Amino acid sequence: MRICHLADTHLGAGENHPRKTADGLTERQHDIIRTFIEAIDKIIELKPDLCIHAGDLFHTVRPTNRIMAIAAEQLHRIAEQATIPTLIITGNHDAPKQSGHGPALDVYRTIDNLTVVSHSRVEQIQVGGVMVTALPHCLTTEIQKAELAKCHPDTNADYNLLVMHGVAAGMDEFKMVELGEQELPLEVMQGYDYVALGHFHNFRQVAERAWYSGSTERLSQSEQSTDKGFVEVDLDEFSVIFHEVASRVxxxxxxxxxxxxxxxxxxxxxxxxxxxxxxxxxxxxxxxxxxxxxxxxxxxxxxxxxxxxxxxxxxxxxxxxxxxxxxxxxxxxxxxxxxxxxxxxxxxxxxxxxxxxxxxxxxxxxxxxxxxx
Ligand SMILES: [Mn+2]
Incomplete structure (x- = not known):
């Protein structure tokens, strides 16, 4: 049983870059799109039993139509065409700040083989032979607290996976939880075979079975010395392999x-x-x-x-x-x-x-x- 885990693709970021291309997007926006597509290409090649995106597919709550179309094409490729069961949650960047707006990700719910978890509610779903507990970014910390309390591995399942987006408790890089970020207690991560985390942009293990895959492109100077890519996890013999994509230096x-x-x-x-x-x-x-x-x-x-x-x-x-x-x-x-x-x-x-x-x-x-x- 193999899964691929990516996160924080932040599609649409880079719009203030000075160089525009013929299609109206900036060169920097294309960097971010290119590394995302490279990650998808490589995951399709690896053909895992399940692909997880742990949040912040988009950089903003309202991505442009062009960015949404690019994301649609790639999600369609991996889930529907390559038939890799794929699950995606909202992160703090692309989850709506007001419930009335609705998440952009919901547009993709009709793609076959793709599971979208996006409404401030934890969901437990059997995907690709694995029991996945998925907690999207929540509208308020109160809601998140209540939803965290509902996260438990299914003892009858062969494999349990937890997917979350936020700050793993106790990380040095996040001395204080900032506005819009949510803290993820390490206790919640216990008992899962693998925890796929999103939000921290560098590849990093945070608990015995919990990893941040990091983002697929360097997005701030604090990421300048780290490689970018996604993670391949073998749940049977338990191994975690980092696959690199070619991101901007x-x-x-x-x-x-x-x-x-x-x-x-x-x-x-x-x-x-x-x-x-x-x-x-x-x-x-x-x-x-x-x-x-x-x-x-x-x-x-x-x-x-x-x-x-x-x-x-x-x-x-x-x-x-x-x-x-x-x-x-x-x-x-x-x-x-x-x-x-x-x-x-x-x-x-x-x-x-x-x-x-x-x-x-x-x-x-x-x-x-x-x-x-
Ligand atoms: Mn985030």
Missing amino acids: MVDVPMLDATGLRGDEVLTMVRERLNEVGGEDKIVRMRLANVSEEARKTMPTQELQELRQRSYALDVQFQRFEKKTDQAATLGRSGIGRLDKAFLDFLATQSLEGFDIERLQSSALGYLTEDDQ
């Missing part, structure tokens, strides 16, 4: 020091580093500390713009001071001005009884000073 240049440099010298530094890492086909993040007001004012912006256009995706961040770990140093970061400070001031005016104020503050600063997760 991401480079995070170590923090550069611009102390004493003029604007044109800062630009030269950016150009040289970009040439070194080969920016024309990679996603590059470059942060420069100690960029003076003077350097900022005299920066040849036209040339910087040209560098951006020549690169595949270049994110240059100029910081007035070297970033320190204390909160004060994160205030005044360029680009967002003093939005972080303004938010802290705003928080101070609110009555926040029952909230963990410190956690709220550090969480907000996290959002305002780091990139998207």
